Amino acid sequence: MAPTDTFLIMGGERAGLNSLADHGDAVIARRAHYAAFFGDVAPPAGFGIVVGNCQAESLRLVISSDALPAIRVPAVHELDAADAKRLHALLAEAAFLVVQPIRDDYRGLPLGTAQLRAALPSAARAVTVPAVRFAGLHPFQAVLRLPDFPEDPPIVAYHDVRTVAAAAGIAVPPRLPATTVREIAAASIAELRRREAMGLDVSASDLFSPVVSDLARTVNHPGNALFLPLGERIVAALGHPGQVVDPGRPILASVRAPLESWVVDAWELDDAPEPDWIVAGERVSAAAVRDAQSAYYAAHPALLAAVVERMTPLLRTWAAAA
Structure with missing residues (x-):
């Protein structure tokens, strides 16, 4: 998938909100979950960002280390205009970007792969990775x-x-x-x-x-047997071979x-x-x-x-x- 292609947003679960209070609690929880993204905590020195669909956070988990500290960001299909602006501001200070193929102006926002790469400092590294689907275990x-x-x-x-x-x-x-x-x-x-x-x-x-x-x-939800070796390739492409992190638990496992x-x-x-x-x-x-x-x-x-x-x-x- 080329950097300007569309990838399909896959497998997101949607939770219902029963009241305004529930909505407020969800907003607070989301902000806490993505504290560095929202500026509530300072990102670490030399930080990077992983952007993509539901697989992006799992990739972040296996590549993020002291050598490659990657901050948590929402999946690209969850971003609104304010989030897109915030993402570009972070990219302007980032040391690296790992990104799946996303078409330019995705959902009317500057979230395409090429647009995100253009926001990086000239010395930052960028690695494009595929969005993975495998039908062999679920051919139905x-x-x-x-x-x-x-x-x-x-x-x-x-x-x-x-x-x-x-x-x-x-x-x-x-x-x-x-x-x-x-x-x-x-x-x-x-x-x-x-x-x-x-x-x-x-x-x-x-x-x-x-x-x-x-x-x-x-x-469309790979398991650790895919994420760990793929993570090894990403960290090698970023110049830190051998730095992949085993999270010690199944990842992207909320639905099986x-x-x-x-x-x-x-x-x-x-x-x-x-x-x-x-x-x-x-x-x-x-x-x-x-x-x-x-x-x-x-x-x-x-x-x-x-x-x-x-x-x-x-x-x-x-x-x-x-």
């Missing part, structure tokens, strides 16, 4: 951003091809053969490789072999999709299948998600049509395996 799953339908589906912000197919009256099997699982994985890696070839400084497409369960929690038995078999994983979703530490059955989303599609036929259109290639792959 899609995350979509539909401009005409901004709401996420209920419970989790992901669409299951089998639930969509059932709602649309399309026949697909409940599972795929191992060869098709591997084909879907290969296609997602090929797409990542195509984007990397458009001018990124660091690649990730070769980090999906061998396939292990910790590579991805969902189709089921690991189905036929996927385990396809990759010959050592892990036991996991039939449930994990959402904010709580188990949610796949049946509960399926039922809620089926009802949602039935109540929103125009949305269903848009989802089917966007998921047509995956629906065809699944239908061919019937």
